[in-house]
Amino acid sequence: MTPPPPSGLSRRRLLGLGGGLGAAGLLGGALSGCTTAADAEPVTSGSVDLSFWTHDDAYVEYFRTAAENAMAAGDAPFRWRLDPTRAGATDIVTKAIAQAIAGGGTPDVAGLEIGAFPRMLRGDLATELLQPLNDAVADVRDDLLTVRTAPFSKDGTLYALDSDAPLVVYYYREPSFGEAGLPDDLGTWEELAEAGAEAHRRHDVCIGAVTVGSELGQVVQSFDMLLMQRGGALFDEDGNLTIDSAEGEAALTFMARGVQEGWIATVADPMGPSMQAALKSGQVIGLWMATWYKIYGLVPNVPEQSGQWRIRPLPAFRDGGSRTSFTGGTGFAAFRGKENTLAAVELIKAGYLTPEEQVRRFLDLGYLPTRRSVYDNEELLRTEDEYCGGQRMFEIYRGIIDEAPVFSLSADKPVLDTVLSGHLLRAYRGDQSPREALRRATEDFHGQTRSSRS
Template sequence: MFTPSRHLHPSPTRPPSRRALLRGAAGLGATAALTACGQGATTPRTSGDVTLALWTHDQNYEDFFTRSIPAANRLTDFAYHLSTTRAGAPDLVTKLLAQAVAERGVPDMVGFEMSAFPRMLRGDIAERLLRDLGEDVARTPGLKEDLLPARTAPFSKDGKLYGLDSDTPLIVHYYRRDLFEKYGLPAGADTWEEFARIGERAHREHGVALNAVVTGPDVNQVVQSFQMLFNQRGGGLFDKDQRLTLDSHEAVEALEFICRGLRAGFITPVSDYFGGPMQAALKQGKVIGVLMATWFKIYGLMPNVPEQKGRWGMAAPPRFAAGGHATATTGGTGFGVLRGKPNTLAAAEFLRSTYLTHEAQVRRFHDLGYLPTRASVYRDKALLRTTDAYLGGQRPFDVYTALLDDVPRVYVSPDQSILNDVLAGCLLGAYRGDLTPRAAIRKAAADFRDQAGR
C-alpha cells in the first residue's frame, strides 16, 4: 500500500495517485516520491531455483558474479542464475527510476557507480526502493565492525546501508621506477612540500611531471583531481547530513598546491585521465607519476602503456604537513538490492555470499584487482605475499596495509552534480590564474547555494 512521502503536501481532500507521484519523481530527477517497487503483495522466495535480474555498467562485474554462482549455491538455500542488463552508469539510475514509475521491469540487483548513486539519496528514494543491507550485515557477528567505514559511508543514509562497495580505491602515487632512478629522484616523499621541491627540480632539469590534473570537459574528473587532495587534507565536499562543507581552509590549501604545481610544471594538465593525450604523455615519458586510485593501474596504465610493464612502482602519497590523512579514496561501485520483490531475499543472500565472505573478497581482488572492503582480509597471508608483475614484482599490500588505518570517510549529496558543475568551472578559473584559490572556493560554494537553493 502506497503512503505519500513526508516531504510532499497532498491535498487534504484527495491525495495524488501513486502513478502521479512516481511520474513526478522521474520527471524531476526523482525528488522524493518513489514507492517501493514491488507491485502489491509479493511472496518472497526462500529457497530453490532463482534467476536474478542484475543491472551493471561493467562487463567485469557480470563475469565476476557469474563465476561466483557456485559459491553462492553452496552458502545459501538457492540455486542461482543471472539475467544481466548492461548500460552506462548514469543510465542505470535513470532506467531504474523510469521502470519504478512504470511499476514493472525493475532489477533484483543493481550496481551504483559512485558518481551516479547520489541521485538515490534525494528525499526518501533509497529508503523506498532499496533494501537496508545493514540488516544482512548484522547477521554475521563482527562483520559490521570489520567493514571499512570509508566504503560504507558513501552508500549510507540515516544509519541505513544501501550498497556494498566493490573496492577500497586507496589513493597512491604511481611512478616510473626506471626514470626516477635515471633522474636521481627519490620515491615516496614524506610531505607534499618535499614532493613539490623534488617535482620542481625534475621539471626544470628533465622537463617531466610527477602528477597530472584534468582540465578537460569532464567535470567529474576535474573535481576528482582536486577532491583526492582535498579529502586527504581532511576536508570534504559534504558532511554526513548532506550539508556543503567545501568552503574551508583545507580546500584552499589543496587548491593552492595544485596551482603551484601547474605553474612550476611538476603537475601537468591533461584533458582526461584515460584518453589519447594522457596516453601520449605516458608513452613519451613526460608524465612519470600519477596520483590516483589503486584501480588506475588496471584501467589507466596497463591499457595505455602495456609495454611499460615492470617499470612502474607504487608508493604511499605524501602527507600534508598541516594535518589530514595518510590517503583518500576515489571512485567505487556499490551493489544494492531492490526491496519488496519476490527475489529480494535471494538477491541479498547472493550479494552477501559473493561480496562479504573472506574468500569472496580475496577472489574479487584476484579477479578484478579491487581491494577488500573488510579490514581483516588485509591480513590474509596469501594477499600479503602477492607480487605485482606490472609494478616490477612489488608487494602491493605492503603499501595498502600501511595506509588502511587512516582512510577518511567521503559523503555525497543528491545535489552532487550541481556542485561538480560549479566547482569545476571555479577550479579551472584558479588553474588559469583568473581566480585566487580562496576566491575560487568561495565562489563555488556561493554558486552552489544559489543553484541548489540551500
C-alpha cells in the same frame, strides 16, 4: 534495527523524487501506466533468474562464480541464474527510476557507481527503491570498513555493498624518477613539489596530473582526492557543502601552483588519449590515483612500461592530513518489494561478505577488500604484481587502510560538479585565487540548489 520500507511504490512520489531525470522524453513511455505496485511475495529458496544490471561485464562473471562457489559449498538456499544487462553507469540509475515510475521492470540486482548513486539520495528515493541491508550485514558489520559503507548509507540505513576500497596511492615510474634525480621516498607534498619543480626545469617531466576535460565529475575528482587527504571533504555527514575551508584552500593551492609552474600536467581524461600520450612520451612520471588505476589506466595505455611502475603511500601535507584518500567505487544493491528481493540480497552477501570471495575479488579484479580483517590475509600479502616490478602492493594497502578518510555523499553532488569544475579551471589558470575559487563555487552552489528547490 532496519526501518520498515514503505508499503508500495507511488508513481506520483517517484515522479517527484526522480525530478533529476530531466525532460519527460528521456523516459519514453515510462510516464504512462500504473500508479502503485504492491510488494510481491518473496521467493525463499530454489531456482531464480535474477535480472542483473551493471556497467562492467567483469562483475557479471565475478558474481556468476560467486554463485557457483556458494551453491557448491551448500551454503545457499538459492540456485541463481543471472540475466545481465550492461549500460552506462549513469543510465543504470536513470533507467531504474524510469522503470519504477512505469510500475515494473526494475532490476533485481544493480551495480550503482558512486558517481551516479547520489541521485538515489534525493528525498526518499533510496528508501522507495532499494532493500535495506542492515540486517543482512549484521554478523560482520563491525568488520566492514566504515569508509565504504558510509557513502552508500542514508540516515543510518545501508543500501548497497561496495565492490572495492579504492585507496588513493602515488604511482611513480621508477626508472624515470632515477633519471630525473627524483627521490622516491620524500615524506611531504611540499618536498616533492620542490624536487618536482627542479626536475621539470631540467627534464621537462611532471610528477602529477589534473583533469581539465569535459567530464565535470573527473575535474572535481582530481581535487577531491587531495582535499580528502588533507582532511577536508566536499560535504559533511548532513550533506552540507564544506569546500570553503583551510583544507580545501591548501589542496587547491598546491594543485594550482603545480599547473602554473608546469610540474603538474593537465589532461582531458585520465583514461584517454591525452593521458596515454603523456605517459608514453615520459612527460608524466608520477600521479596520485586510485588503486584501480593500474588496471584501467596504466595497463591499457602503456603496457610496454610493465615492470617500471611502483606505488607508495601519498606524501603527506606538511600541515596535516593522512597518507591516502579515496575515489571511486560501485555499490551493489537489491531492489525491494520484488519476488526476487531475498534472492538478490543473498547473492550480494555470497559475493561480497565472505573472506574467501573478498580474497578472490582482489586476485581476479584487483579490487581491495571491504572487510578490515582480510587485510591480514597472508596470500594477499605475499602476492607480487608483475606490472609493478614484483612489488607486494598489498603490503602498502594494509599499511595505510586505517588512515583512509570517511566521506559522505550528497544528492546535490551533480550540482557541485557543474559549479566547482569551472572555478577549479580558473584557479589552475591563475584567473582566480584558490580561496576565491572555492568561495565563489560555494556561492554558486547555494544559488543553484536554492533555485532548484523553490
